[in-house]
Amino acid sequence: MRIHELFLVVRRPWHIFRYFFAPASAILVIILVSQAAVSQESLPVAENSWIRVQNVGDYPAMLEVSHYDKSGMTSASEICPSKSCAAVPSGSGWTFFTETNSDLDGGFYGSTKITGEQPFVAVAGKDSLTAGTDGWYLTIGGDSYWQGGASSKLILPFVEYTAEKSSILHIQNASSESGACITIRYFIDSSLDIAALEPGNSSVECPQGGLYLESNESIVRNRFSFPFDIGFTGSVIIETSPVQVGDFVTSASEQAIVASVDTVSSDGMSFSNYRGFADSEGGRDIVLPIIQRKATTSGGFRGELWSTRFRITAVNPSVPTTANILFSGAMPDGTEFEADYEVSIYSSITCDQKMDGIKACLPDQVSLPSGFSGTVRISSDENIAVVVQRVSESGISGDYRGFTAREAGTQVVLPVVNKTLSPWGGHDGWNSTVHVQPFDGGRATVSFFYFSKDLPTGGFYRSVGEIIGSKIVHQGDDRFLPDDWIGSLIVVSTRPVVVLANLENAGFKGDPIMMYNGVSLD
Numbered sequence: 001m002r003i004h005e006l007f008l009v010v011r012r013p014w015h016i017f018r019y020f021f022a023p024a025s026a027i028l029v030i031i032l033v034s035q036a037a038v039s040q041e042s043l044p045v046a047e048n049s050w051i052r053v054q055n056v057g058d059y060p061a062m063l064e065v066s067h068y069d070k071s072g073m074t075s076a077s078e079i080c081p082s083k084s085c086a087a088v089p090s091g092s093g094w095t096f097f098t099e100t101n102s103d104l105d106g107g108f109y110g111s112t113k114i115t116g117e118q119p120f121v122a123v124a125g126k127d128s129l130t131a132g133t134d135g136w137y138l139t140i141g142g143d144s145y146w147q148g149g150a151s152s153k154l155i156l157p158f159v160e161y162t163a164e165k166s167s168i169l170h171i172q173n174a175s176s177e178s179g180a181c182i183t184i185r186y187f188i189d190s191s192l193d194i195a196a197l198e199p200g201n202s203s204v205e206c207p208q209g210g211l212y213l214e215s216n217e218s219i220v221r222n223r224f225s226f227p228f229d230i231g232f233t234g235s236v237i238i239e240t241s242p243v244q245v246g247d248f249v250t251s252a253s254e255q256a257i258v259a260s261v262d263t264v265s266s267d268g269m270s271f272s273n274y275r276g277f278a279d280s281e282g283g284r285d286i287v288l289p290i291i292q293r294k295a296t297t298s299g300g301f302r303g304e305l306w307s308t309r310f311r312i313t314a315v316n317p318s319v320p321t322t323a324n325i326l327f328s329g330a331m332p333d334g335t336e337f338e339a340d341y342e343v344s345i346y347s348s349i350t351c352d353q354k355m356d357g358i359k360a361c362l363p364d365q366v367s368l369p370s371g372f373s374g375t376v377r378i379s380s381d382e383n384i385a386v387v388v389q390r391v392s393e394s395g396i397s398g399d400y401r402g403f404t405a406r407e408a409g410t411q412v413v414l415p416v417v418n419k420t421l422s423p424w425g426g427h428d429g430w431n432s433t434v435h436v437q438p439f440d441g442g443r444a445t446v447s448f449f450y451f452s453k454d455l456p457t458g459g460f461y462r463s464v465g466e467i468i469g470s471k472i473v474h475q476g477d478d479r480f481l482p483d484d485w486i487g488s489l490i491v492v493s494t495r496p497v498v499v500l501a502n503l504e505n506a507g508f509k510g511d512p513i514m515m516y517n518g519v520s521l522d
Contacts, residue, residue: 047128048099053088054415054488056521057118060087065096069110072173072216076103090118091451091459093415093488111172111218121146121519123415126262126273130510135425137510140503141262141273141398144415144516150174150256151278156236157313157348158274158387158399159186159261161226165270168262171238172218173255180255181210181241184221187317187347189234196227210241213257235313235348238276265395271511274387274399282315282383283404288376289437289470289500290390290400291327293353293368297433297472301513302506304392309352310376310402315383317347322381325351325361328441329374337369345384375437375470378402390515398515400500408439408496409520414489417450418503419481427507428476429484434518435500436491437470444495448473452487459487467497491518 055061065078078096081087088094098104114122125142159167173180186195198211205212213219226232240255259276292306314321326340341362343349351361353368360367378386386402414434421430438444445466451459460480464473475481491499499518506512 047126048097050098050125051096051112051114052093052123052125052416053096053114053116054093054121054413055088055090055116055118056120056413058090059118060089061116061118061120062087063094063120064115066113066115067098067101067104067108067110068113068216068218069108070218072214072218075105075108075110076101089453089458091449091488091490092453093451095416095486111216113174113176113216119147121413121415123516125514128271132509135509137269138505138508139269139271139511140514141271142514142516143260143273143275143399143401144519145275146519148280149275149278150258151280152240152253152255152257153279154238154257154259155277155279155282155313155315155385156238156259156261157277157311157385158263158389159232159234159236160263161223161228161230161232163230163266165263165265166223168264169221169236169259170218170262171221171257171259173213173216174258175256176215178250178255179205179215179243179245180213180257181206181208181243182213182257183210183239183241185237186228186232187234187237188232189311189348189350190346192318192320192346195232195234198227205243205245206241207244208241212243233350235311235317237317263389263397263399265397267395269510270391270395270397272389272397272399274401277385277401279315281404281406282385283406284380284383285405286378286380286384286386286402287408287437287439287498288378288386288388288402289435289498290388291329291353291374291376292390293372294370294393295373296332301504304394304396306390306392307354308388308390309350309354310386310388311348311350312345312378312380312384312386313348314345315385319382321345321384323384324379326377327362327368327374328377329372331369332371337372337374339363339366345380375441377441396511396513398502398513400515401517403439403498403517405439405496407517407520408498409522410493410496411521412491412493412497412499412518413521414491414499414501414518416503417475417487417489417501419475419478419485420483421486422484424505424507427505429507430503430505431474431476432504433475433502434473434489434491435470435502436464436467436473436493436497438467438493439496439498441469442495443468444493444497446471446491446493446497449490449492450481450487451490452485454482454485455487490521496522
């Protein structure tokens with residue numbers, strides 16, 4: 001019988017203190033996310049993780065969830081079926097909350113391994129909730145995980161340590177059987193120069209260099225442990241090297257590591273997260289479904305104006321490559337806009353849609369029109385990985401990973417979607433929107449299949465119809481979905497599509513929005 005495993009970085013309520021610095025100082029980040037503002041005050045912060053697991057097999061799934069501390073030791077475990085949860089039916093999901101796991105101590109930070117006898121995918125979310133003088137402030141971020149996400153090489157395209165934003169890198173040895181040796185290279189944006197390399201020496205366990213991690217052990221790199229000063233913006237490559245324990249050698253290719261990146265703003269009100277790319281997740285044809293310049297979203301979340309910036313990173317950053325970037329979209333009045341530009345990539349390049357010309361990866365003196373909303377297709381000579389950061393005028397942000405052809409499919413699963421879930425303060429609560437786009441930019445006939453135990457016969461079918469270019473579907477507008485609902489969705493299409501989900505709650509201040517990539521089942 002095949003066993004399916006998945007690895008994540010999680011955390012449980014940790015009441016830490018939020019220290020505030022002047023804008024020129026970087027934010028405080030300790031293992032868990034911390035935030036900063038212009039003040040000398042401190043506020044208690046409770047931060048938690050949750051993991052939504054979606055059974056995509058043919059039979060009910062028996063799941064085992066193991067939580068590991070930073071050293072790799074087991075801190076707690078959960079099993080379904082048990083008194084608290086049943087076996088997860090085919091097509092349905094179950095959410096594991098670290099906050100309600102009494103076996104995890106307050107202050108826990110670590111990682112999680114999920115094992116099941118049926119194939120599954122998951123979404124891991126991270127959030128913190130703070131009481132302010134004018135209401136509750138929420139920050140949330142997360143990403144999707146699947147069983148092919150571990151690799152002997154990882155690419156982290158978007159890493160920053162500046163006065164405005166700072167990243168937190170969570171890195172884990174995903175193996176329960178052997179140690180791992182990892183080397184971390186920090187590349188300066190638009191340069192072949194390496195800002196830092198760690199470690200700089202070898203050891204008994206890592207004779208060819210590398211930092212040794214025990215089985216399931218995890219480490220953090222942040223403003224306190226980065227091997228460089230403030231002012232860095234660029235990308236990170238993590239690779240394994242041979243492990244030697246006595247006479248036994250584990251080759252680099254036999255090792256498996258995973259990573260995730262949090263990005264927190266200096267004012268403390270912006271938080272986003274993405275999962276690191278496995279070596280196999282790079283590609284030469286990338287689609288970015290949502291690209292904007294001072295544009296409103298369909299549905300108009302609190303009237304926010306949104307802009308994006310994306311960073312392209314070469315999977316082999318030591319070798320220069322070129323890429324063609326095609327922008328396609330429209331203005332609110334329907335006026336179409338299209339522009340393309342060829343760029344040279346030296347390790348990585350950042351394309352900021354609020355800027356003009358080359359800084360936006362557009363021809364000289366050309367900028368996207370204000371109100372633009374559309375897509376980008378990137379064709380490159382070598383494999384690349386892309387992360388998009390979407391930020392509103394008030395600072396709300398979310399990250400998503402650029403889609404390769406391998407991630408497009410005729411069946412795409414979203415483990416968590418909501419309709420007015422848990423209303424808050426007179427607002428509708430959590431809602432989701434789903435962006436569907438044929439990978440080739442053409443036409444496709446699309447259907448939605450919603451699943452949850454609260455729906456008749458466990459789920460129902462919804463025809464979306466023909467999509468030309470792209471379409472956004474709001475679960476809050478679907479009168480057939482019950483209020484206060486959480487479930488999962490499988491998008492079925494006549495042609496390969498990419499799917500991007502957005503979870504949001506207008507009842508909170510702060511950064512109450514999270515984006516994640518749909519996972520192809522093809």
